[in-house]
Amino acid sequence: MNTEEKRQMTILVVDDTEANIDMLLAILKEYDAIPATSGEDALSLLVKEKVDLVLLDIIMPEMNGFEVCRQIKNNPNTLEIPVIFITAIDDEESIEEAYRTGGVDYITKPFRPRELMARVKTHLHLQYTKKLLKKQVESQRELLHVLCHDLSNPLGAIESYAEYYQEFPQDRGIVDDILSASRDGMNIINLTRGLMATEEKEMNIYPVNLKHSLDQSLAILKAKLDNKKIDLKLDIPDNVMVIAEEVSLINTVFNNLITNAIKFSEPGSYIKIYLKKQEPQAISIMIQDSGIGIPKDLLGNLFDVSKTTNRAGTNGEKGTGFGMPLVKKFMEKYGGDIHVYSKAIEEFPDDHGTKICLTFNE
Amino acid sequence: MPEISNNSDTVSETIPEFKYIDTTDGLKLMMGDTALYLSVLRTFATEYQDRTNQLRQLLHDDRESAKRITHTMKGLSANIGAKALHDVAATLDATLNDSLLPIFEIELMNVIDEIKNSALFDEQQAPQQKKAMISKEKRDELFKDLVNAIKKRRPPLIQPVIASLEFYELSSSDTEMIETIKPFIKKYKFKQALETIDEVFS
Numbered sequence: 169m170n171t172e173e174k175r176q177m178t179i180l181v182v183d184d185t186e187a188n189i190d191m192l193l194a195i196l197k198e199y200d201a202i203p204a205t206s207g208e209d210a211l212s213l214l215v216k217e218k219v220d221l222v223l224l225d226i227i228m229p230e231m232n233g234f235e236v237c238r239q240i241k242n243n244p245n246t247l248e249i250p251v252i253f254i255t256a257i258d259d260e261e262s263i264e265e266a267y268r269t270g271g272v273d274y275i276t277k278p279f280r281p282r283e284l285m286a287r288v289k290t291h292l293h294l295q296y297t298k299k300l301l302k303k304q305v306e307s308q309r310e311l312l313h314v315l316c317h318d319l320s321n322p323l324g325a326i327e328s329y330a331e332y333y334q335e336f337p338q339d340r341g342i343v344d345d346i347l348s349a350s351r352d353g354m355n356i357i358n359l360t361r362g363l364m365a366t367e368e369k370e371m372n373i374y375p376v377n378l379k380h381s382l383d384q385s386l387a388i389l390k391a392k393l394d395n396k397k398i399d400l401k402l403d404i405p406d407n408v409m410v411i412a413e414e415v416s417l418i419n420t421v422f423n424n425l426i427t428n429a430i431k432f433s434e435p436g437s438y439i440k441i442y443l444k445k446q447e448p449q450a451i452s453i454m455i456q457d458s459g460i461g462i463p464k465d466l467l468g469n470l471f472d473v474s475k476t477t478n479r480a481g482t483n484g485e486k487g488t489g490f491g492m493p494l495v496k497k498f499m500e501k502y503g504g505d506i507h508v509y510s511k512a513i514e515e516f517p518d519d520h521g522t523k524i525c526l527t528f529n530e
Numbered sequence: 531m532p533e534i535s536n537n538s539d540t541v542s543e544t545i546p547e548f549k550y551i552d553t554t555d556g557l558k559l560m561m562g563d564t565a566l567y568l569s570v571l572r573t574f575a576t577e578y579q580d581r582t583n584q585l586r587q588l589l590h591d592d593r594e595s596a597k598r599i600t601h602t603m604k605g606l607s608a609n610i611g612a613k614a615l616h617d618v619a620a621t622l623d624a625t626l627n628d629s630l631l632p633i634f635e636i637e638l639m640n641v642i643d644e645i646k647n648s649a650l651f652d653e654q655q656a657p658q659q660k661k662a663m664i665s666k667e668k669r670d671e672l673f674k675d676l677v678n679a680i681k682k683r684r685p686p687l688i689q690p691v692i693a694s695l696e697f698y699e700l701s702s703s704d705t706e707m708i709e710t711i712k713p714f715i716k717k718y719k720f721k722q723a724l725e726t727i728d729e730v731f732s
Contacts, residue, residue, distance in 0.1 A: 185602050186717050187573045191609060193685065194566045202683050203718040213683070227601045256601060256623075277605030281561045 169293065174198045177292050178217060182210040182236065183225040183254065188277075192223060195281045196288065207231030211239055214246050221292055223275070225254045226262055234269045241270035248298075250291045311473055315360055318490075322353040359490040362420060363473070366497040373502055375409040376417060378453070378528075382441060385422035392427065396435045396483065403442040410451050410528035412502045421498050424491035425455050425524055431481030432459035432522065444525065450504075451528045458521040461512035470508060471496040504528040543568055546648035550640045556611025567610075568650060574610055575645035578603070582635040589628045596626060603638075612641045664698035672698075677727060680711075683720050703730070 169177070178200045181192045189203045202217065204210040207228055213219075222240065226233035233253060240246045253266040253274040266274050272291055275284050329346045333339070382404060386393070393400055412421075429439045437458050444452040460482060462470070473493045499506045510522040545553050545564060553567075560567040581599060588596035600623035607616035615637040622630045645651070664672075672695050679687040692715070695708060707730050714723040 185606065186577065187570045187606055187609075188602075189718055190566065190570055190573065191560065194563055195561065200684065203685070204683075205718050209721070227598050229595065229598060256604060278559055278608035280559065 169289075169296065171198065173296075175200055177220045177296075178202065179288065179292075180204060180210060180213060180217070180219045180222045182207065182222065182228075182233070184228040185225070188225065188254075188279075191279055192284075195279065195284055196223075199288075199292075207233070207236040210236055214240065214243075214249075219246075219249055220295055221288065222249055222251045223254060223288070224251050224271075226266065234265055237266075237269040237271055248295075250295055252287060252291060307473070311360070311363070314473060314490075315356070318356050319353055322349040322356070325349040326353070356490065359494055362416070363490060363494050363497065366416075366494070366501055371413050371416075371501045373411050373413050376412045376414045377406075378408040378410050378451070379404045379406050381412075381414060381418050382422060385418045385426060388418075388423065389426055389430065392430050396430055396433065398430055398433055398435070399438040401438060401440045401442075403440070404453065405443070408443065408451060410502075410530065411504070412528060413498075416498050417502075421495050421526070424495050425526075428491065429455055429457040429459065429522070429524075431483075431485045432461070432479075433457045434459065434482055449530050451530050453526050453528075455524040455526070456521065461516070461520040461522055462508070462510040463512045463514060467508065467510055499526065502528060543650075546650065548644055548648070550612060550614060550637070550644050552611040552613055554611070555613075556609070559609050559611070571610060571645050572650055574606060575642045575651075578606075578638065579642055582631060582638060585634075586628065586631055589626060589631070593626060597623070600626065607641075610641075612637075615641050661699040662697060664700065669698070669700070669704070673704075673727070677724065680715070680720050680723050680727075685715070685718075688715055 175198065179196055180202050181189055181196070182204045183189050183192065184205055186205075189205070193201050193203060202213065202219075204213055208231055210222070210224070214222075222237075224233045224236055228236075237251050237253070240249060240251060247270075250272045251270060253262075253271045254277065255262045255266060255274050256277055263274055273287055275287055326346055326349045329342050329349065333342050333346070336342075379402075382402060386400065386402070426439070426441075433439065440454070440456045442454055442456075444454050446452065466479075470492045473490070496506055505527045507525045507527075508522065509525070511520045513520040543564060545557065545568065551571075556571075557564065557567050560570070581603065585596055585599055588599065600619060603619040604616065604623045607613075607619050615634075618630060618634050618637050621627075622634055672691060676688070676691045676695065679691050682688075692708065692712065695704075700708070707727065711723040711726050714720070714726065
């Protein structure tokens with residue numbers, strides 16, 4: 169944990185003795201520490217505040233530390249918060265009871281600052297790791313869920329095409345449909361692999377020629393552009409370099425964004441790609457279309473893998489829904505950023521379209 | 531493990547020579563933080579003055595509460611470096627034997643007298659400075675900040691607001707209110723502090 173992460177860690181310090189709180193707050197000054205002078209005070213505070221760790225004196229009037237700990241552990245909202253007891257060094261019985269009520273550790277009076285800090289740090293770190301793991305498991309589950317859902321579309325189609333083919337083997341045209349659905353499925357699998365690779369691997373980033381990468385991506389997409397008779401205006405100088413990784417920039421970032429722009433544009437319209445006015449050490453480009461735009465309710469979830477949207481394009485083009493989350497992941501790996509501005513046709517019938525702003529390091 | 535820095539910005543005070551308190555030991559337990567150490571010594575001398583009589587009474591009527599006090603005394607005396615007091619407090623805590631009270635009383639008074647007679651209790655009077663005028667809007671804003679800071683219960687957020695308020699020439703009722711809530715805040719009794727402010731404002 170760095171200094172900033174420490175400052176965001178909230179420690180509740182519960183002790184009825186003012187001088188003890190003075191010392192504990194001084195020892196824990198790198199953290200966000202909140203004092204409480206009684207058990208009741210501490211419990212009411214835990215309802216309002218998100219607390220990462222509790223330092224709890226055992227011997228207090230009215231409600232002692234054991235009782236406070238029991239209540240913390242009996243409440244589903246607070247049961248995960250680690251409790252470290254404050255106790256006298258020679259009190260074996262208390263120490264046993266401290267563990268029995270759900271304490272994770274104990275510190276002894278008189279306080280030894282370095283030991284106290286080490287114990288606090290250890291338990292905060294454990295808690296931090298636990299939360300991180302939980303979040304990762306959660307996001308993997310979501311990914312799996314979305315993947316099953318999205319793969320069931322092409323696989324379902326393949327199944328029914330194949331059944332049809334068994335019945336009418338003379339209709340060989342259906343093989344094209346089977347192939348196309350298989351490719352959709354493979355596409356989903358490849359994008360998922362890409363998504364996982366961005367999470368696992370450190371990426372090697374370096375200066376890449378922007379115009380050159382865009383040209384390559386447009387060459388791949390030429391058929392799609394021609395198909396819809398879309399006029400692509402590329403206005404990027406030859407010599408602009410940005411920090412990225414070339415393969416993913418061409419095949420994932422530009423490919424997805426320009427494919428989307430084509431997909432949601434009416435035949436015969438235009439797409440503009442141009443350099444935006446610069447801030448120091450950063451280069452921003454805009455990809456702008458005059459297509460049907462993104463409705464407000466979808467705009468907020470564009471980058472969320474668990475809420476992927478899979479809208480058909482203006483000519484019924486299909487997608488996986490993984491594209492935008494993946495683009496964002498790559499942009500973050502490059503140390504850059506992405507912003508989407510959109511006016512949906514339903515809301516702005518005369519002035520609709522989407523602008524994507526990509527910001528790179530120079 | 532980060533290096534612990536001495537609070538050098540507050541070290542205008544020096545630690546007096548003590549006979550009954552091992553200040554080297556005490557200061558070490560406060561991570562070399564002189565300001566914190568002196569503040570704990572002051573609190574100790576103020577808060578624990580009359581504990582022997584209270585203890586005598588409680589050992590008779592309410593041994594559970596007595597145990598709580600001996601327990602606190604045991605920990606605190608060790609933390610400030612009062613070794614002789616700690617020894618007798620520890621025995622008293624383990625046995626709750628009231629025949630130890632006379633010696634406990636002597637050791638406690640030795641420590642408290644020593645702190646009270648030292649330079650720690652001399653200065654208190656800060657040099658009076660001419661204070662700045664304050665507009666009604668600024669005053670209201672600062673009190674609103676104060677209430678918000680107390681609601682958040684973090685001393686590092688509250689202290690600067692009080693310092694800002696004290697920088698100005700306030701009405702006698704405002705000054706009185708601040709003087710009333712300061713001890714609550716020092717004792718971390720935020721609810722009482724808020725109640726006091728509420729009473730005055732309503």
